[in-house]
Amino acid sequence: MSAPRPWWVRKRSLRAAALAAETGLSPLLAQVLINRGIRTAAAARAFLEPRLTDLCDPLLLPDMKPACDAVLEALRSRRRIVVYGDYDADGMTAVALLVHFFSDLGNPVSYYIPHRLREGYGVNPAALERLAKQGPALVITVDCGASDEKAIRFGLRLGLDFVVTDHHQTAQDISLPWPVVNPHRSRSHDEWRGLSGVGVAFCLAVALRARLRNQGWFGRVAEPDLRRYLDLVAVGTIADRSPVDRQNRLLVKRGLEAMGETRWVGLRTLMEVAGVSTAEPSAVDVGYRLAPRLNAAGRLGSAEPGVRALLARSPEIAFRLAKDLDRANRRRQDLERQVLEEAESLLHRSAALREQRALVVEGRGWHRGVLGIVASRLVERYHRPAFVLSTTDGLTVGSGRSVDGFHMVRNLGKVSHLLEKFGGHSHAAGFTLASAGVQEFSDSLSRLAEDCLGEEPASPPLVVDAAIPLGHWELESVRNLQSMAPFGEKNPEPLFCSREVRVVASRVVGEGHLKISLQAGGLFDGIGFHMGALHPLEGELVDLVYTPDINSWGGRERVQLRIADIRAAGDGEELIFFEDPRGQFDILGAEHE
Structure with missing residues (x-):
């Protein structure tokens, strides 16, 4: 098995039992709410059932x-x-x-x-x-x-x-x-x-x-009736990866509910083409099915098909535009793979590039519409800020994505003398500069990243909400946790750890995904995306970090685990238990950048 990321498990709060008693919530749900900085009955009610008022x-x-x-x-x-x-x-x-x-x-x-x-x-x-x-x-x-x-x-x-x-x-x-x-x-x-x-x-x-x-x-x-507009708010907010806290949580939660009965012909048709059920659309549906299709048009050049689809009043026109967006998304995926492969090849060939504290990769004529996605992929893989640049005729256009601790816009401001234009957020930005300044830009950003982050990139820890026996999970306990949805930035899906669990079957499915069955009082299925290299695991005892979910198939519902990390039981890696009196995410009281 590959070397695991650190697992940081939050200690049980003494406040959880009292919060559960005050609200009628399960002790586990109360604990997870406390982990998010929600410590009072009033705050819990406001979080779980936000009202437009x-x-x-x-x-x-x-x-x-x-x-x-x-x-x-x-x-x-x-x-x-x-x-x-x-x-x-x-x-x-x-x-x-x-x-x-x-x-x-x-x-x-x-x-x-x-x-x-x-x-x-x-x-x-x-x-x-x-x-x-x-x-x-x-x-x-x-x-x-x-x-x-x-x-x-x-x-x-x-x-x-x-x-x-x-x-x-x-x-x-x-x-x-x-x-x-x-x-x-x-x-x-x-x-x-x-x-x-x-x-x-x-x-x-x-x-x-x-x-x-x-x-x-x-x-x-x-x-x-502006409640009928909230579905558009939910789609845009989730697509932009804005934090799902504070006012955004209210807007997204009510917006997802409005999507089930959307008045917009174009949005309803796009949902159908993307395979999103109107019965109970989720943030995952929006983030992984709707948003990529809408974004694809703008990434390839013109956003016109996407806007026309959202404004369409004719089902026939809406369907044609939704199919156009579907094809554009497949084209976007091909371009993304091509640019990512070339960027990885540059890093593989150059130790100097790989050792930079901020990755800066430049290609001639790379499609500008996928630079940001490729930068995100590099951040996921290398755990450091990444800037992906495309140069044509002496002008370089770039997109950057960052990690906690390196504020993208503030640091670009420190090299603004090199830039013709820039803007964005703390974790994402776009910019343009003359191609003659690319090397100085790269060197400057790497120095700034070292100042902010230190010299060595570290794999980010998996912050686990609780260590719990796998046999705890039943449909009702998973449904309790799902009341915290919608999930997203600043309200991540809960993660749990279970130890010394027996794998009774494993196989590779789809594009390199690991499918396993686990024995813990009963059988639990788990899916580990892009973890197929770990197969076979039959008969092994493992520790795993996961999010419990409900899989519906053939009219039956079963608990299924979405695995975030897995390793051999007793491999010498200890869990790190920690406590933070304000809550790791502190979504109700934290200062925001």
């Missing part, structure tokens, strides 16, 4: 009031509104949400999303010139615009007006002559910090509806 006031977002003033003025004068978005799933769902919203209000509205390969990310002057030729308009940016001051000032001179809504971090927070609604601005309420681009757009719609209601607008048109 708990949604914070959107006016707590910076510049929301002047943003509403600008939009209301456009609505009163029936001025054309253009929603200018990003080409990823977050941007596409944000565009679709506001186009649907303004259409429901009966106001003229259109949208614009730049072509990834020809125009790049964000607001660009050429696009604004085209929009200005169509007449005066209020341009509302979604999931972009915070770093585009120069382009927007150019647009103002063309007679366009602007409201910026974005969630990307910028190097500085300055006052501008137009509203900038961004949860990362210094005056923002902490509850909003993790919002996605579509989440910010939804907040704008909520604030606008309240203002319109107060002004008696809905005597003329029907009041939009």
Whole structure:
């Protein structure tokens, strides 16, 4: 077996029994909640059953009031509104949400999303010139615009007006002559910090509806039911890997519920083509089936098929567009494999590259749409920041992904003299630079990574919620844990450890996945993705870390384990038990970047 990652098992909290008694929850569920920083009965109820009435006031977002003033003025004068978005799933769902919203209000509205390969990310002057030729308009940016001051000032001179809504971090927070609604601005309420681009757009719609209601607008048109828009919020938030905590948890949980009865023909058709059941869609369905298909269009160049699919009203048109997205996703997978293989080949051939504390790999003409995915794969494999660059005609475009402890945007800011443009989050960013500066960029980022992380990369530990006998698991105990869904960033699926379990059968299935049967009072099936090299294991005693799940097949339900790590029992590796009085994830009280 391969050398295991460290297993860090949380110690049992003395508070768990009291929390279980106060709430009627199982002691194990109470323990896992405490592990997430949830220590009171009120906090547990708010977490497990978030209500839309708990949604914070959107006016707590910076510049929301002047943003509403600008939009209301456009609505009163029936001025054309253009929603200018990003080409990823977050941007596409944000565009679709506001186009649907303004259409429901009966106001003229259109949208614009730049072509990834020809125009790049964000607001660009050429696009604004085209929009200005169509007449005066209020341009509302979604999931972009915070770093585009120069382009927007150019647009103002063309007679366009602007409201910026974005969630990307910028190097500085300055006052501008137009509203900038961004949860990362210094005056923002902490509850909003993790919002996605579509989440910010939804907040704008909520604030606008309240203002319109107060002004008696809905005597003329029907009041939009914004609960019916939450499915778009859930898709964009999950696709962008925004933290599923605070306000996002409420939006995603209720949004997944809305997906089961979605009013949007295009979203329902895309779910059908992607094999997502409308009965009980999950965050996993969105993250691994819907989001890749939506993202594929923008990654290959034009996000137009994705937006048109989300806006489609005809089932026939929606089906054709959904099939186009399905084919685009297969093409994206092929490109990703090609670039990843070439990047790995560069690392394999160069010890100097492999030894850098921050990996920087550059290829000629690599498809820009898959650079971020490839960077993510390198982070998963090498446990260090990774930057994947593509150079064409003297210009280099790159995407970076990071690990905890290395803030992507802050560190790119330290080499901003080398960059023409950059932006992103703490763990992901995009940038452009002249190809002549690539070596200096690589050396500088490696030094910065050493300063932040130390010299040697370490395999990240698996943080285990509890060590528990495998025979504990029954359908009801697994269902209890699933009440913590939706899972995602800042609310990871619970992990458990069981020791000295007998493997009675093992085989390799699919593309190198390990399927095993385990004996522990009864038989338990387990699946270890990409662990096929560990076969055969029949007859061995093993320790394993896993998430319990429920497998439904042929009308029957059984507990199934999704294995995160497995090793021979008694191989000398000890469990590390630790306690953190605030909770390892502390999702309700932690400071957010």
